[in-house]
Amino acid sequence: SYVLTQPPSVSEAPGRTARITCGGNNVGDKSVHWYQQKPGQAPVLVIYYDSARPSGIPERFSGSKSGNTATLTINRVEAGDEADYYCQVRDSSSDHWVFGGGTKLTVL
Amino acid sequence: EVQLVESGGGLVQPGGSLRLSCAASGFTFSSYAMSWVRQAPGKGLEWVSSISGDGYITYYADSVKGRFTISRDNSKNTLYLQMTGLRVDDTAVYYCAKGPSIFFGDYWGQGTLVTFSS
Numbered sequence: 488s489y490v491l492t493q494p495p496s497v498s499e500a501p502g503r504t505a506r507i508t509c510g511g512n513n514v515g516d517k518s519v520h521w522y523q524q525k526p527g528q529a530p531v532l533v534i535y536y537d538s539a540r541p542s543g544i545p546e547r548f549s550g551s552k553s554g555n556t557a558t559l560t561i562n563r564v565e566a567g568d569e570a571d572y573y574c575q576v577r578d579s580s581s582d583h584w585v586f587g588g589g590t591k592l593t594v595l
Numbered sequence: 596e597v598q599l600v601e602s603g604g605g606l607v608q609p610g611g612s613l614r615l616s617c618a619a620s621g622f623t624f625s626s627y628a629m630s631w632v633r634q635a636p637g638k639g640l641e642w643v644s645s646i647s648g649d650g651y652i653t654y655y656a657d658s659v660k661g662r663f664t665i666s667r668d669n670s671k672n673t674l675y676l677q678m679t680g681l682r683v684d685d686t687a688v689y690y691c692a693k694g695p696s697i698f699f700g701d702y703w704g705q706g707t708l709v710t711f712s713s
Contacts, residue, residue, distance in 0.1 A: 488657075520699045522640070529690055529703040530632075530640065541701060573640050577698040582654050584630070584642035584698065 489578040491587035498593040505564045507590045509557040509574030517576040519557040521550055524589075525570045533572075534559060561592070569594045597621040597702040599691050604707030611681050617674040617691030617704055625649070625669035628694030631676050633687035634706075643689070644676065645697050652697065659685075683711050 492510040499505040509519060521534040532541050534550035537557065547562040561568055574587040603615040617629070630645040644665040645654045653665050664677040674691050688708050692700025 518698075524640075529705050530692075530700075531703070532699070532701045535695075535699060535701070571639075575640075575642075575699060582698070583656060584632070584645070586640045586642065589639040 488581070488583075489576070489585045491574055491576065491585055493572075493574060493587035493590045495588070496591045496593065498595055499561075499564050500595045501565060502563055505561040505568070505592055507559040507561075507572050507574075507592065509559070509587050510555055511557075511576065511585075511587075512555060514555050514557055514576065515552055517579070519550065519552060520575045521559045522573045522575065523568075523570045524573065530573065564592075564594055566594050568592060597693060599693060599702060599704030601689065601691055601704045601707035604689060604709045606710055606712045607681055608712055609681060609683055612677070612679045613681065613709060615676040615678065615689055615691075615707055615709075617676075619672045619674065619691075619693065622693065624667075624672040628697035629665075629667060629674045630692045630694070630697070630700055631665065631674075631689055632692055632700070632703075633685075633689045635684075635687045638687075641687070645694075646674070647697055648694075654697070678709070681709075681711070686710050 522530040523533045524530045538550040549560045571589045598620045600618045631643040646665045662680040666675045688706040690706045691704045693702045
């Protein structure tokens with residue numbers, strides 16, 4: 488089955504840029520979606536179809552892909568951005584959703 | 596405003612059954628695919644099942660196939676997950692999520708917890 492790999496944790500100081508990666512075989516051929524989950528809360532979609540941003544999501548959040556890696560970039564990181572972030576794709580061989588293991592973003 | 600409210604979780608014994616519901620409002624329910632995603636305590640997200648807007652297309656994770664059944668009642672704006680043969684490793688918060696696509700979710704409910712009694 489398809490596997491997405493994320494770093495378990497990323498730390499960044501306020502005002503700096505945080506980058507969370509999501510690696511998978513041929514991820515460049517797939518649409519990647521990103522979710523933010525704060526403690527005790529439901530996930531929130533922050534990026535869909537690789538780089539589109541839902542209404543209400545700050546422009547500081549952006550998505551990109553290069554080769555076998557997708558990246559969620561958060562510019563000018565704020566304390567309120569501390570959360571777990573998950574990437575997700577569709578496994579085209581099974582039509583199943585696949586999530587990465589999640590990355591905990593800590594704002595120092 | 597899109598609202599998704601899950602219910603039906605609770606304490607269950609191994610081998611038991613439970614039916615989860617997700618009441619939807621704020622959008623034309625029948626026009627959108629819906630999904631269930633679960634999260635075991637302290638763990639990541641795990642997709643469970645998805646259903647098309649008309650209910651004719653369904654997908655299941657291998658871990659629940661044959662034990663869980665997803666369905667919807669578009670006249671009641673409600674999504675269901677019938678769970679049978681429950682196992683201890685089914686312990687999780689179960690979230691329902693609205694499509695824009697059957698392959699990802701743009702709005703999520705607050706979840707309902709399924710736990711096991713010893």
